[in-house]
Structures are given as C-alpha cells and as structure tokens.
Amino acid sequence: MAQPLLEVSNLKTVFHTDGGVVNAVNDVSFSVERGKTVGIVGESGCGKSITGLSLLQLVPNPGRIEAGEILFYRDDVNEPLDITQVSPRSELMRQIRGNEIAIIFQEPMTSLNPVYTVGDQIAEAIMLHQEGERSSLARFGLQTTPKWARERAIEMLARVGIPAPEQRVDEYPHQLSGGMRQRVMIAIALCCAPALLIADEPTTALDVTIQAQVLALMQELQAEIGMAIMLITHDLGVIADMADKVVVMYAGRVVEKGSVEDIFYNPLHPYTRGLLNSIPTLGGSQQKMLPSILGTVPHPLALPPGCSFQPRCAEQMPTCEQMPELNTIDASKNRTDRNERHAVRCWLCEEKIDVETA
Amino acid sequence: MSKLLEVKDLRKYFPTRKGILRRTIGHVKAVDGISFDVERGETLGLVGESGCGKTTASRCLLRLISPTSGSFTFGDEQVDLAKLTPQQMRPFRRRIQMVFQDPQSSLNPRKTVGDIVGEPLRVNRIMKRNERQVQIVELLESVGLKPQDMRRYPHAFSGGQRQRIGIARALALNPELIVADEPVSALDVSVQAQILNLLAELREKFQLSYIFIAHDLSVVKHISDRVAVMYLGKIVEISDARTLYQSPKHPYTEALISAVPLPDPKVQRKRELIHLEGDVPDPSQPPTGCYFHPRCRYATDICRQETPELHEIAPGVKVACHLSETLELQGVS
Ligand SMILES: Nc1ncnc2c1ncn2[C@@H]1O[C@H](COP(=O)(O)OP(=O)(O)OP(=O)(O)O)[C@@H](O)[C@H]1O
Ligand SMILES: Nc1ncnc2c1ncn2[C@@H]1O[C@H](COP(=O)(O)OP(=O)(O)OP(=O)(O)O)[C@@H](O)[C@H]1O
Ligand code: SF4
Ligand code: SF4
Numbered sequence: 001m002a003q004p005l006l007e008v009s010n011l012k013t014v015f016h017t018d019g020g021v022v023n024a025v026n027d028v029s030f031s032v033e034r035g036k037t038v039g040i041v042g043e044s045g046c047g048k049s050i051t052g053l054s055l056l057q058l059v060p061n062p063g064r065i066e067a068g069e070i071l072f073y074r075d076d077v078n079e080p081l082d083i084t085q086v087s088p089r090s091e092l093m094r095q096i097r098g099n100e101i102a103i104i105f106q107e108p109m110t111s112l113n114p115v116y117t118v119g120d121q122i123a124e125a126i127m128l129h130q131e132g133e134r135s136s137l138a139r140f141g142l143q144t145t146p147k148w149a150r151e152r153a154i155e156m157l158a159r160v161g162i163p164a165p166e167q168r169v170d171e172y173p174h175q176l177s178g179g180m181r182q183r184v185m186i187a188i189a190l191c192c193a194p195a196l197l198i199a200d201e202p203t204t205a206l207d208v209t210i211q212a213q214v215l216a217l218m219q220e221l222q223a224e225i226g227m228a229i230m231l232i233t234h235d236l237g238v239i240a241d242m243a244d245k246v247v248v249m250y251a252g253r254v255v256e257k258g259s260v261e262d263i264f265y266n267p268l269h270p271y272t273r274g275l276l277n278s279i280p281t282l283g284g285s286q287q288k289m290l291p292s293i294l295g296t297v298p299h300p301l302a303l304p305p306g307c308s309f310q311p312r313c314a315e316q317m318p319t320c321e322q323m324p325e326l327n328t329i330d331a332s333k334n335r336t337d338r339n340e341r342h343a344v345r346c347w348l349c350e351e352k353i354d355v356e357t358a
Numbered sequence: 359m360s361k362l363l364e365v366k367d368l369r370k371y372f373p374t375r376k377g378i379l380r381r382t383i384g385h386v387k388a389v390d391g392i393s394f395d396v397e398r399g400e401t402l403g404l405v406g407e408s409g410c411g412k413t414t415a416s417r418c419l420l421r422l423i424s425p426t427s428g429s430f431t432f433g434d435e436q437v438d439l440a441k442l443t444p445q446q447m448r449p450f451r452r453r454i455q456m457v458f459q460d461p462q463s464s465l466n467p468r469k470t471v472g473d474i475v476g477e478p479l480r481v482n483r484i485m486k487r488n489e490r491q492v493q494i495v496e497l498l499e500s501v502g503l504k505p506q507d508m509r510r511y512p513h514a515f516s517g518g519q520r521q522r523i524g525i526a527r528a529l530a531l532n533p534e535l536i537v538a539d540e541p542v543s544a545l546d547v548s549v550q551a552q553i554l555n556l557l558a559e560l561r562e563k564f565q566l567s568y569i570f571i572a573h574d575l576s577v578v579k580h581i582s583d584r585v586a587v588m589y590l591g592k593i594v595e596i597s598d599a600r601t602l603y604q605s606p607k608h609p610y611t612e613a614l615i616s617a618v619p620l621p622d623p624k625v626q627r628k629r630e631l632i633h634l635e636g637d638v639p640d641p642s643q644p645p646t647g648c649y650f651h652p653r654c655r656y657a658t659d660i661c662r663q664e665t666p667e668l669h670e671i672a673p674g675v676k677v678a679c680h681l682s683e684t685l686e687l688q689g690v691s
C-alpha cells in the first residue's frame with residue numbers, strides 16, 4: 001500500500017473581489033502518495049493552479065485559504081504537519097518550499113531571473129539547500145564553495161539532458177529554447193531532491209517532441225529519487241501517459257477522482273465522459289462530428305444553484321438543483337487503500353451507492 | 359473536384375540584421391520553397407512545430423506580407439496572386455479570408471459585434487444599411503450566436519464565442535477559401551470540439567475550402583482531408599490524412615505522431631516512443647543536406663550532403679526523404 005505523502009481535505013481557497021467572493025477551490029479533497037503521480041485535469045479557471053499554489057501557501061492576493069487541511073507527512077517526523085496552519089512567510093514554510101515541495105510552471109521565463117546565468121541560478125538553489133547540511137559537511141572537511149556549486153550545476157544540466165552543459169551553464173535564460181528553459185527549471189526544482197514536485201502545465205507551451213522529452217525526463221527522475229508528482233494539465237493524453245491517479249475538477253470542485261483506469265475506462269461523471277468524448281484522437285476512423293459538451297464554463301461569480309455542471313448536462317434532472325456530494329462508488333469500496341477509491345459528484349451515481357461516512 | 363489554389367515554390371526569407379547600420383548579415387528562410395494545391399471543398403491541414411513557417415506561409419498567401427518568390431494561382435481565372443499589386447489584389451481579398459488564433463486581439467474592443475461582423479460589408483459597400491442588418495443576423499445565427507448579440511461588445515463573450523464572432527466576420531464576404539491559423543489552440547477542450555464542428559458544418563453549407571494550421575496533430579487529423587507536414591520552412595510530407603497517420607513515410611512525421619500522447623493509458627504506456635534528440639535547429643543556419651538529419655535516427659551519409667526533394671512515391675503521397683522507399687515507419691491505427 002502506498003504511503004500518503006500529502007492528504008488534502010475539504011480545502012477551500014477563496015478570492016474576495018469587488019464583484020463578490022470567488023470560490024476558486026471549493027471543498028477539494030485528494031491525496032498524493034509517495035513516489036506516485038496524481039494528475040489534476042479540468043478546464044481553464046476550474047481551480048487547478050490555485051490548488052497547487054495553496055499547497056505551498058503561495059496563493060496570490062486577495063486570495064486565502066479559508067477552510068480545510070493539508071496534511072504533509074514529512075520525512076523522519078511522526079506527526080503530519082497541517083500546511084494550512086503554517087504562516088506563509090515563516091521559516092518553516094520557506095524550508096518546505098526550498099527542500100521538500102518544489103513547483104514548476106508553464107512559462108519558465110517568468111520564474112527564471114533574466115539577469116543571472118542559468119548556472120548561477122542552479123548554484124544558488126544548491127547552496128541554499130546545502131545551508132542546512134553545511135555543518136555536517138564541514139565535519140568531514142568538505143566545503144560548499146562557489147566552484148563546487150558550479151560543478152554541481154553543470155552536473156545537473158547534464159542530468160536533465162542539456163547538451164554542452166559546460167557552455168550552457170554561463171548562458172542567460174533568453175539564450176535557451178523553451179524546452180531547455182523548462183529543463184533548467186526542473187534542474188533547479190530537483191536540486192533538493194524534493195518529496196513532491198508540483199508541475200503546473202509544465203509542457204503546455206512546448207512542442208510535442210519537446211514535451212515528450214520533458215515528460216520522459218520527469219518520469220526518469222521520479223524513478224530515481226522517488227518523488228511524488230502532482231501534474232496539473234488540461235491535456236488528457238499527458239494524464240493517460242503519466243498519472244497513477246486522476247482528479248477531475250469543474251468550477252472549483254472535484255467532480256470525479258479515481259485511478260487512471262477508473263477515469264479513462266469507467267468515467268461516471270457526465271463532464272468527465274463529455275471531455276473524453278470530445279477530444280479528437282490520432283487513431284481510429286475519422287468521425288464527421290465530435291460529440292461536444294454544450295455551452296461554456298459558468299462565470300465563477302454566477303454559478304448555477306446545485307450541481308455546477310447542470311446548465312451543460314444532458315442528463316440533468318430536478319434533483320440537480322441541489323449540490324451532490326462526492327461519493328465513493330460501491331465497486332471500489334473493497335480497495336484496501338481508501339485513497340485509491342473511485343468517487344463521483346453526481347446525482348446519477350447516487351442511487352447505486354451509499355454515502356460514505358468518512 | 360477542381361483546383362482552387364496552386365502554390366508553387368513559395369519562399370519567404372527574412373533578413374537578419376546586425377549593428378547600427380542594420381546591415382543584412384544573413385537570412386531566416388522562414389518558408390523555403392513549398393508547393394501544394396487546395397481543391398475546392400477540401401481542407402488541407404498544415405502541421406509542424408513552432409517556428410517551422412506555418413504562419414509566414416499563410417500570411418504570404420493572403421498577401422499580408424510579400425513573398426520572396428514563388429507563385430500561387432487562385433480560382434477558375436488562374437490568376438497568380440503573388441504578382442498582383444495591392445490594387446489588383448483587392449477583389450481577391452474578399453475571396454480569401456483569415457481566422458486567427460487569438461480572437462481577443464483580432465476583435466476591436468470598442469466596436470459592437472454587429473459592427474465587427476458587418477465591417478467587411480460596409481467597407482466593400484456591398485449592401486445598404488438595412489440589408490446589412492439582415493445579413494449580420496444571418497451570419498450570427500449561422501455561427502451559433504443570437505441576433506441580440508449584435509449590440510454587445512467582444513469583452514462580454516467567452517473565448518469560444520469570440521472565435522465564433524471571428525468566423526462570422528470571415529464569412530461575411532462569402533469567401534471561397536478560409537485560412538485558419540491555430541483557430542482552436544487557445545480554447546478549452548469542450549469548446550474546441552464545438553468550434554471544430556462549426557467549421558465542418560460551415561464547410562458543407564457554404565462549400566468552403568480551408569487551409570487549417572495547427573500544431574495539434576489530433577485536431578488536424580480530425581478536420582483535414584489532406585495533411586502537409588512542415589519542418590524548417592519546407593514541406594517534408596503531404597498526403598491524405600488517413601494514410602499520413604497510419605503509415606507515415608517521413609521520419610519526422612513518424613516522430614511527431616509517436617510524441618503525441620494518446621488519451622488511453624493502456625495503449626499509451628505500451629507505445630514505443632521515438633526520441634528526437636535536441637531542438638529544432640536555428641532557421642537562419644539550417645543544417646546541410648536534409649534539414650532533419652541531425653535529429654533523424656535513420657540518417658546516412660547521403661542525408662548529410664544532399665537535400666531531398668519532395669517527390670511523389672504513390673498516388674497523392676509526396677515525401678522529401680532519401681530513404682522513403684525503403685524505410686518501414688510506424689503510425690497509429
Ligand atoms: N488574483 C485573483 N483574483 C481573483 N480571482 C482569481 C485570482 N486568481 C485566480 N482567480 C480565480 O480563481 C479561479 C481558479 O483559477 P486557477 O488559476 O486556479 O484556474 P486554472 O484551473 O489553473 O485555469 P488555467 O487552466 O486557465 O490555468 C478562477 O475562477 C479565477 O478567476
Ligand atoms: N517578421 C519577421 N522577421 C524575421 N523573422 C521572422 C518574422 N516572422 C517570422 N520570422 C521567423 O520565421 C520563422 C517561421 O515563423 P512562423 O511564425 O511562420 O512559424 P510558425 O510555424 O507559425 O510557428 P508557431 O507554431 O510558433 O506559430 C521563425 O523562425 C520566425 O522567427
Ligand atoms: S448532478 Fe445532475 S446536472 Fe450534475 S452532472 Fe449529475 S446529472 Fe448532470
Ligand atoms: S533524408 Fe535521411 S536524414 Fe532526412 S529524413 Fe530521410 S532518412 Fe532522415
């Protein structure tokens with residue numbers, strides 16, 4: 001049984017805006033297991049990024065976490081730490097961000113500093129990480145010198161597959177291609193061998209062939225250092241390739257979650273089914289018309305009453321005026337690990353199951 | 359079917375300049391001698407990675423920029439658009455329209471949707487005012503918008519709806535050819551399907567032809583009758599969509615197909631991934647011989663020396679590869 005690394009329960013992150021309260025992340029629960037990959041999918045604005053940022057206490061103003069728990073099972077510590085209770089600017093939070101949970105974004109240019117060479121930026125991450133260990137290194141007569149850090153930086157660049165790393169180490173971010181910049185970001189994120197890597201659309205801005213390289217690299221490094229990955233994307237192909245478990249979000253809520261097989265071979269929520277049907281595929285015969293989901297995502301300040309998917313749902317019925325719970329599907333209840341069970345938020349699935357009282 | 363457009367050896371070189379005198383020190387061969395036809399009623403898909411010249415090629419066809427050389431004969435009249443002056447080009451502009459990736463930036467935020475869609479009719483003085491109103495309502499309805507949307511401004515619409523507005527505007531002058539540059543790339547998956555269906559429906563209804571540009575191979579396969587694959591300014595393979603995906607004949611096409619993750623975990627995890635090493639080369643300093651050779655796993659000596667020409671290897675299948683007759687490449691079925 002995979003050990004949980006992170007257990008998110010009933011997380012609620014809101015933005016108090018002039019127009020009203022946006023519930024960007026609403027009653028979201030899921031877990032991340034050590035060494036495993038959780039995929040978070042959903043359309044633009046459904047709350048994927050804010051969920052990821054909440055885990056690191058990096059929610060931008062005027063947003064804040066209003067409810068829920070984020071239990072983090074740290075190495076060598078028996079009691080889990082509730083990240084929601086840690087102050088965003090505390091030393092502890094900084095330590096977690098630098099060493100235990102790393103994050104990479106869609107556009108690496110925004111997170112790389114344009115005036116420093118990539119080598120300096122990787123070296124800085126290495127030095128920062130070594131700070132804590134310096135005393136122990138010193139005991140063995142070792143020192144973390146800038147020269148040493150530079151050599152490690154070159155090693156890291158080579159490790160993430162950048163050709164001619166001895167040259168690249170002295171280049172500035174703008175001199176690299178998009179794919180190489182994303183590799184540098186990964187190198188920086190991995191300097192500390194994090195327990196969890198949050199990757200927010202890491203390949204969305206890249207060409208498919210480069211995307212394939214970056215995804216393969218992430219898998220390789222995951223196997224090597226055993227880190228868990230929380231992979232945020234709207235690309236169901238990427239999810240099919242990478243994820244062990246999948247969380248489908250719609251308008252701030254989890255509408256379905258389960259193993260990657262549950263989601264792709266037994267999708268139960270009308271939104272999940274609609275999504276899977278509406279993507280054109282490479283294989284198979286060409287269809288004339290794609291089965292598409294009607295309408296568009298509701299505005300976050302004007303959500304319909306009850307099930308948020310209701311205005312677009314072909315199977316909508318009077319009960320849908322009330323918000324359905326996220327319920328575990330009976331058939332998956334005998335799975336030993338309750339974090340691995342298949343759960344759906346839809347009235348259609350309600351009668352087949354009994355409400356889980358967790 | 360009859361030929362609507364025939365492009366021959368189209369080139370567009372951008373000068374690269376340096377120093378205060380902005381002296382030309384070389385050229386980016388953004389489009390480097392491409393040839394293809396578009397039949398009436400057909401959709402030709404154009405795929406390839408970022409920077410391979412897709413947008414530049416389409417901008418040349420619309421004469422938004424002047425091509426460096428080449429010809430493109432259009433319509434039953436067989437006029438070479440590449441040779442026309444802007445004045446002479448004017449009547450043809452109506453017959454070829456463009457739909458852009460980012461509907462946000464191509465729609466004037468200070469104009470109502472009615473004005474935006476009616477603009478081409480007004481500028482070309484095609485109809486009287488009241489006739490125009492009727493026509494605008496019809497156009498809006500044919501793209502799935504409501505008559506009352508006429509009076510609203512673009513910002514009040516979602517991305518998918520703005521793309522519908524852009525399409526209505528492109529249809530206003532009853533064009534024969536629509537060049538759509540990444541028209542669904544910025545849209546969410548569920549909305550993307552709606553727009554693809556709309557484009558297919560309009561093609562039937564108005565007997566349109568499309569040149570459909572995208573980097574998403576699945577989307578291109580879905581909408582296209584034939585597909586052309588570009589690499590560094592050249593077409594490396596062109597054939598009917600089914601053949602191209604099932605049995606690609608160019609190693610680059612094979613690698614592209616292999617890199618697209620299929621939304622089926624069991625199938626995807628069993629696939630053999632073809633690793634393309636490195637990045638697309640700098641187009642101002644393309645490699646010798648076959649431009650793809652530094653990344654090609656089949657490359658031989660001849661590939662490093664001689665540039666392969668696009669040639670027909672089976673009816674309707676053209677490939678630019680020295681080894682296309684002997685290689686057994688993998689596609690998806
Ligand atoms: N700074 C902010 N102020 C107000 N609302 C915000 C802010 N940032 C995000 N939101 C809202 O929070 C919701 C979730 O946003 P989030 O960025 O998490 O979406 P996402 O799923 O990552 O979308 P995308 O796929 O476009 O990246 C959205 O409705 C958005 O409008
Ligand atoms: N006005 C210009 N001046 C100089 N170079 C240009 C100009 N426009 C395009 N290029 C170059 O021409 C090449 C082709 O660019 P183009 O925009 O046509 O590619 P594309 O296939 O549309 O890429 P994308 O998928 O990123 O849109 C690129 O190397 C680009 O940098
Ligand atoms: S709860 Fe009702 S409206 Fe919502 S997805 Fe299920 S059937 Fe559709
Ligand atoms: S010509 Fe040679 S290098 Fe080019 S694609 Fe064919 S086999 Fe590869």
Ligand SMILES: [Mg+2]
Nearest residue numbers: 048049050200
């Ligand atoms: Mg996001």
Ligand SMILES: [Mg+2]
Nearest residue numbers: 412413414539
């Ligand atoms: Mg382009």
